[in-house]
Amino acid sequence: MAHTHHDHAHKADNYFLPAAAWTSGRNAFAFVALAGWLGVAAGFIADRKEFFPAYLVAFLFFLSISIGATFFVMVQHLTGSAWSVTVRRLMESLMRALPIFVLLLIPIAFGIHDLYHWSHVEAANDPILKQKLSYLNEKWFLIRNFGVLLVLSVFATRLWAHTRRQDENGSLKHTFAAEKWSAPGVIVLFLGGSVLAFDLIMSLDPHWFSTMFGVIFLTGGALALIATLIVSALSLRKSGYLTHTINEEHYHDLGKWLFALTVFWAYTSFSQYMLIWYGNLPEEIMWFEHRLEGSWLVISALLVVGHFLVPFFSLMPRAMKRNHGVLGFFAGWLLFMHFMDLYWQVMPVFHPHGFAFSWINLAALAAVGGSMGLVFWSGFREKPLIPVGDPRLKQAMAFHNV
Amino acid sequence: MATLDRIIDRLPLPAFLKHEDAGKHYGVIGDFDTPEDLLRAIRTARAAGYSKLEAYTPFPIHGIDEALGEGRSPLGKIVIVCGLAGLTLAILLQWWTGAIDYPLVVAGKPLFAFEPSVPIMFELSVLLAAFGAVLGMLALNKLPQYYHPAFNYSKWAGATNDRFLLAIEAKDPRFSAEEAITFLNAAGSRHSELVEA
Known part of the structure; x- marks a missing residue:
């Protein structure tokens, strides 16, 4: 029997969070969420005009990560990817948070009037908007966006259920079932993601249109997902978890994706x-x-330099992608850039003469992020941080970049 | 020719009549049953002080570059230089043709601007980078190459099928044919022989 130096790594590694560590993590997320929601409530009362755009940006930021995670999980199943199995549970846990965005959309539903001027009565007198009102009206806006999030949630929930059951029985049938859900899933996700981007962001400026807009939103989400994976895997590594299972080769591949x-x-x-x-x-x-x-x-210049030029040349050499410090820094930096990208798409509609950061932006980020973090974290209670039942796990751990 | 040379080499003739390569050797080659046996033999050989090693296998084997002590290929540096050359060339091309050599206002646009030049910058960077990658790869691998002394190994065909060959080259400072054969046999080689250059 072939024996490689990776064979023993699986058993030696720490992929269960002890109850105490899990509880303190849960408490941290709960505290952030609670503080965030209190801030959001205060912001709503203090400055309604500032509150809705700030909440929308935070909602889009975390929604894009969750959609990016759903997309990536589906792609791993469709390609039969082995290298990514060790990081797949982290992706799946971010994907699993998708259903809560159905609830998180409710504040936006109440803010349609403050956010979207196509919902005002004057729109009927605008020669261009008049023709778009059969699409851009409150009823269809709500049906489309709640509908898309509900449908995507079904896919996310099914994929999560299969991977969880595979933990227990290791059966291949869950791998095949996940592949079957993923094929139509990718199509639905791209169409649905485009609808979300058109409705929630593009229609803020309803005279304007760009067919590229949905792709940009989904690309940003995929990038933010990879950045989130790197940040969370490195944080777990720092605390002594998944130190062998997610090794240098996997970080290198995540770096390539970034x-x-x-x-x-x-x-x-x-x-x-x-x-x-x-x-x-x-x-x-x-x-x-x-x-x-x-x-x-x-901000426009910052996006060109900070979202592209600097990370492009910095992440190009192999050694940079294999250096945890550099990789972690750019993952965090690109998350910030992704936020700035969404901020830059949404906010000029409300602050046409220049940007104005508000504490409500931070409160909204804490509220939505803390809530998503709670769902992400809840999956690790007495449950493994990697898909232990996946038949490709061993192959994933022996993986080497040529 | 190789056969004729070999016959001449064996005849009891004065040395100056023999083929000039006579007595020159590529090295000793041994063959192994599995990739794991080969990797183990490579590690033992390096531990024993051999440095000029080469492996011949029917498919790529993970970890063999590290085992042989091969450094990173310089190909990446060739590609980035070519890519940046393409980028510079594209900027100069767009600027010189549009703003200097034949200035013509089209659709009220500036004579030179980065917006419409980016696709050309991108394409020429990719084109020259791809040329650098393909031609650089061929040059670094010394391809095309129609002859290699390792072909003289009597069981060479195995390297394209199911055998895993390890050569200890004659240019190795520690090289001695008898010792190398003994060493490879001890490391698990099924058939070790001295190979002509």
Whole structure:
């Protein structure tokens, strides 16, 4: 029997959180969520006009991570990927948080009037908006967005149920079932994700349109998911968990994904910008005009440099992707950049002359993030941090980058 | 020719009449049953002080580069230099043709701007980087190469099927044919022989 030096790693590793560690993690997430929701309530009372956009950005930020996780889990099943099995449970736990976004959408449903000016009566007198009102109206907006989130939640819940049952029985039938859910899942996810991006972000400026918009949102989500995986795996590693199971080779591959998605984000975002710049049509170019005005120009430049140029050249060498410090830094940095990207998409509608950060932004991030964190963390109570029943787990741990 | 040389080498003739390569050797090659046997033999050989080793296998084996002590390929550096050259070339091309050599205002756009130049910058970077990658790979591997002394090994065909060969090359400072054969046999080789250059 072939014996490699990886064979013993599985047994030696720590992939169960002890009850005390789990409880303190749960308490931390609960505290952040509680403080966040109190802040959100205070923000709603103090400044309604500021509250809804801030909440929308925080909602989109964490929703995109959860959708990115669902997408990646499906892709791993469809490609029969072995290397990613050791990090798949972390992805699946982020995917599992998707159903709570159905509830988290409720505040936005109450804010339609404050957020979307197509919902105002004047829209009926606007020659362009008048023609869009059969799509952009409150009833269909709610049906579409709640509908998409509910359908995606069904996929996320089914995939989670199969991987959990496989922990117990190790049966291959769960792998096959997950593949069957993933094939239609990817199609539904791309269509649904585009609907969410069009409705929740693009319709903030309802005269404007871009067919690239859904792809940019999903790409940002996929990038944020990989960044979240790196940050959470490295944090667990620091506390002494998954130190052997997720090894240098897996971090290297996550680094490749981080690099590739940074490139793809730039590719899609630039494609949108270049075509609009070239066409120079009034109803299209205005969207960018707003984002080059006042201090928004600084954020636009920050995105070009910080979301693309710096991570692109920094993550290119192999040694950088295999260095935990560098990789962890850029994962955290790109999460911040992804937030800034969404902030830059949403906020100029409400602050046309320049950005103005508010404490409500932080409160909303804490509220949505803490709630998602609680669901993410709840899956690890007395349960493993890796899919222990997956038949490809051993292969994943012996994986080597050539 | 190799056969003729070999016959001449064996004849009792004065040394100056023999083929100039006579007496020159590529090294000693041994063959092993499994990739694990080969990896173990490589590690033992390096521990014994051999440094000029080469492995011939029917498929890529994980960890064999590390075992042989191979460094990282310089190909990545060749590719980045070519890519940046393509980027520079594209900027110069767009700027010189558009703004200097034949300035013509099209659709009210500036004579030179980065927005419409980025696709050309991207394409030329990728093109030259790809040329660098393919041609650099061929050059580093010394390809095309129609002859290699390892072909003289009597069981060479096994390296393309189910055998895992390890060569201790004659240029190794510790090389001695008898010792190398004894060493490879002890390491588990089924058939070790001295191979002509």
